[in-house]
Each structure stands twice: as C-alpha cells, then as structure tokens.
Amino acid sequence: MSLQKLWKFRAGVLGLLIVAAVSGLATFAGTVSQHDPYDQEIAKRLTPPVWDERGSSAHPLGTDPVGRDVLSRLIYGGRVSLATGVVSVLIAAVIGIALGLLGGYYGGNVDSVINNLVNVMMAFPFMLLALTAIAVMGPSFRNLVIVLGITGWPIYTRIVRAETYQLKALEFVTAARAMGFSSLTIITKHIFPNLINTIIVTSSLEVARMIIQESFLSFLGLGVQPPTPSWGGMLGEGRTYMLTHPWLATLPGLAIFVTTLGINLLGDGLRDLLDPHQY
C-alpha cells in the first residue's frame, strides 16, 4: 500500500493500531503486567495513580479498594471484553446470516416468517432482553456470550436478506440455476461470497457494540463474576468510590472508550476500503 493510500485511510490505520495494541496487551497480559491482577496488598489499598502526588510508580494507575493493581487488572480485563465481543459476534453473525440468506433467497412464506421475527426482535430494547436472559440463566462468561449472540442476530439478517434479494435477480445467479446447480450451491458458492465485504464491516462495528453491552451488564454485576477483572465490573466497583476516588471509575471507562473507538475507526476504514461506491 502506498503512503498516499495509507494517509487516505489514516483513521482506519489508527483504528487498526489501537485494536492491535489492545489485543496484544490482552494476549500477553501475563508478561506485560507488572502485578498479578488478583494479588491483594491491603496495606496499599486505594493508592492514587502516579500523576497524583501520593501515587507511586509501583502502581502506575493506583490500586483498588482491596489493594489490587489497577493497571494489571485493566490489562487482564481486556481479555474478557475482546473475547465477549468476538465470540458473541460470531454466534450472532452465523444465526443472522443463515436466516438472511434463507429469507432473501427463497422469499415467500419463509421470508415473511423470518422478517416478522426480525421485527419482533428489533422492537425489544436489546438491553432488556439480554438483561432478563442473563438474570434468569445466571451470570457467567458462557451465558453472557450466548445471550449477546442470540439477541444480536437481527441486524445481520436484515442486511444479508436485502442484499441476497438483490443478488438473486442478477444474471450470474440465473445462469447458475440454468446450469442446474442446487440452491445450496448457489447460496453458498455464488451469493455468499458477494456478501463477505458487508458482513466484515457490519461485524467489526458490532464487536464494539457488544463490548459496550457486555461492559454495562458487568457494570450491573450481571457479567463475568468477580474476582475475574472486567472493565465493566471495575467500573461498577469504582462507582461506589466515585466521590472520593474518581479514577477507579474513570480509567476502566477510558479503556472501553479507546477500544471501541479503535474498532469503530477500523470498521469505518474497512467500509471505505472495501466499498468505495458508498462515498
């Protein structure tokens, strides 16, 4: 890629760098972080970050109410956020794409059932669906991913269905049908490859949305359970100390913000790169 092109997609490149940095930190959390995220040094509890005059470089971002190192917990917390985002998007995308392809390709009754289902799901505030399901199933990483995946599919169905419907009318599909290919072959080999760009862009933006949803559920105590560090959970714990120790709520939120910003920039950049006609 030429420098000129890189400059044109500078926002996307910045996004890619942020995403790479956050994933790198999360993957190598064990080597990168100074402290064990579960290690409680109660004598040093609520140490302020290093820019405060009472802070110390031993704990650059300070410690939490039980004396755990905030920076190390943030680094490990990235694992939960990224894993939830990616896995739940995979689940949602598989369900949503399958239904969208079916509805768009076959049309008729199949399509109207699927379309009504999408409308029903879209009418619910997504947050409440996820919240209820988690409350009933019990909070855990596995349930969190399942619930976010199962409630997050309609957006893919809507997009894939509309595109499939348009593609189906094109000549190469008619040609494939005339050559006697089965519907399954046409859907998987002829239609699906044309949807990949759209799916990649939508999925990347959805990862950011899922990370925010996960962090809100964890903030309410319905996400990954303590003592496992997660950004939402740390924010929830920090809320109690908001009046006296505001950094405990500020820093995890900043981590969520920077990560979702990076993912969104990358997603927008991918859209411009893969689909230049839109602009």
Next chain:
Amino acid sequence: MTTYVLKRLAEAVIVCVGISVITFLLLHVAGDPVQLLLSIESKAEDAKILRQALGLDRPLYVQYGIFLKGLLRLDFGNSLFIREPALALVLERIPATIQLTVAGMVLAILISIPLGVIAAVRRYTLLDNLCTMLAVSGQAMPIFWLGLMLIILFAVKWHVLPASGRGTPLHLLMPAATLGASLAPITMRMTRSKMLDILSEDYIRTARAKGVHERLVLFRHAFLNASIPIVTILGLQFGRLLGGAIVTETVFAWPGIGSLAVSAIRNFDYPLAQAAILMMALIVVLVNLSVDIAVGYLDPRIRFD
C-alpha cells in the same frame, strides 16, 4: 393510503403477538422462576406450594393462554414484592421516561442536525473533519460511563447539578445530555450523508443556476427533502433510544420504566419485569408505526411501493 395504513397495522399486530410470546418464554423457558424466588435452604415442598400458587405447575401453553388472557384484560398480575398490580406500577413510571426520552431526543436533534448540515455544506474542510471526529468519538462512548463522568464533574467537583433523582429541571439536565449523546452521533452522520446525496442532485444545480439564494437552496430544496429520511431514521432509532434510557435511568436513579425494569429483573419480580418489558416493546412498535404512517403521508413514493 388506506391499504398502506392497514398493511402497517397488520404487521404491527403480528409483531405484538410475537412480543407477547417472547416475553412469556424468556422468563419461563430460560429458567425456573420458583428456584429464583426461593433461597437455597427452602424445602422441596415449599417449591411445590409456591409453584401451585403461581400456576407454574400447568403445561406451558396453558400458562401462555392465561398470560395472554390477562394481557387482553390489561391484567399483568401483581408484583411479587410490592403486591400491587404490575401494570399500575409501570404506568406510574411512564411520564418520567417520556420526559427523559423527549428531552434527550430534542437535545440530540438541536445539536446533531445543524452540525450535520454544516458538515455537508463545508465538506472536507476542517469543520467537517471536526464534526466527524466528534461523532465517531460519541459513537464509541459507553453512555453509562459518560453519565458517571458528568456526575463526577458537575455534581461532585463543582456542585452545580444534582447527582441523581427527578424533580426540578436541573435534575433533567445531565440525564438528558447523556441520553442525547447516544443519539446525536448517528443522527449527525445520517444528516451529513443525506444532505450530501441531495446536494449533488440535478434540481439543486438547477435552483442554483436560476439564481435562487443559496440559503433558500439549502433550506427549501435540500434540507426539506433530506428531512424525510432523517425522520425515518430517528424513528428507527427510537428502540435504541429507549435502550439508552434504560442505561441512563439506572445511572442517574431516574424513576422511569427502564430503572423499574432493571430492578424488577434483578429482584426476579417477573410479573413486574414482564409488564415493563412488554410496555417498552409496545411503545417502540407504536412509535415505529406512527413514523411509518407519517412518512407514508409525507412521501407518496413510499406508500405506493
């Protein structure tokens, strides 16, 4: 127009039936309400008695039938904790939620639409880039964190605004700003792209060529045409706005349906949770239906589609 309205109405009814099924299943299939209500030490007999008392020992379709019959008579059952009709508790909270969402939406519109128009008119300038950067950052902002940051700054540090609750107009300011921030970025970006589409149309060039004042071209020829898709998008975003209201209400202890739903779900008060979830979904359906009808009325191309 009548056929169009009837078609939309029929779709809305189907969606409502779907909503009732999912709300019912959510709490009955995903888990056992009785287990959630009892403590670990409760005896097996207690579970049996409670199950009978709540009618949970009947087959699922019978329970759904009873649930649906109740819905049609607007009877959602009593809250398990407050022992009052769930519907009344939910209805009590509606004005607060409406006040918050309307305030949030107005704030978002007032900020995002002018910015979107300016960004489109001054395309690729520093101003446009700044607006886009603002929108991109806004979209990445977890709004519950934004709410907490506002509380830390305005309530804790500077003591200028109340941290939570509802009462005076001052109480509304931070929650409305938080909620508005969740809607503004997407509205701004949509306004910008719709305005850009329209500004490249032939009739805009014609208007300019015949010497129509630029302000008039921008407002009457461009913006009025862009406003139809913008209204549609705002309508479609309503569900998301209500979702944002749930988050905002929780952070600011705003006494609306959202915070009621969250606390009901966390207390396993399932009749109350069902009533609140159902009511919110119904509001979304109603708003979408009204937007569809309004847009069909404004733009004849849509109703003949």
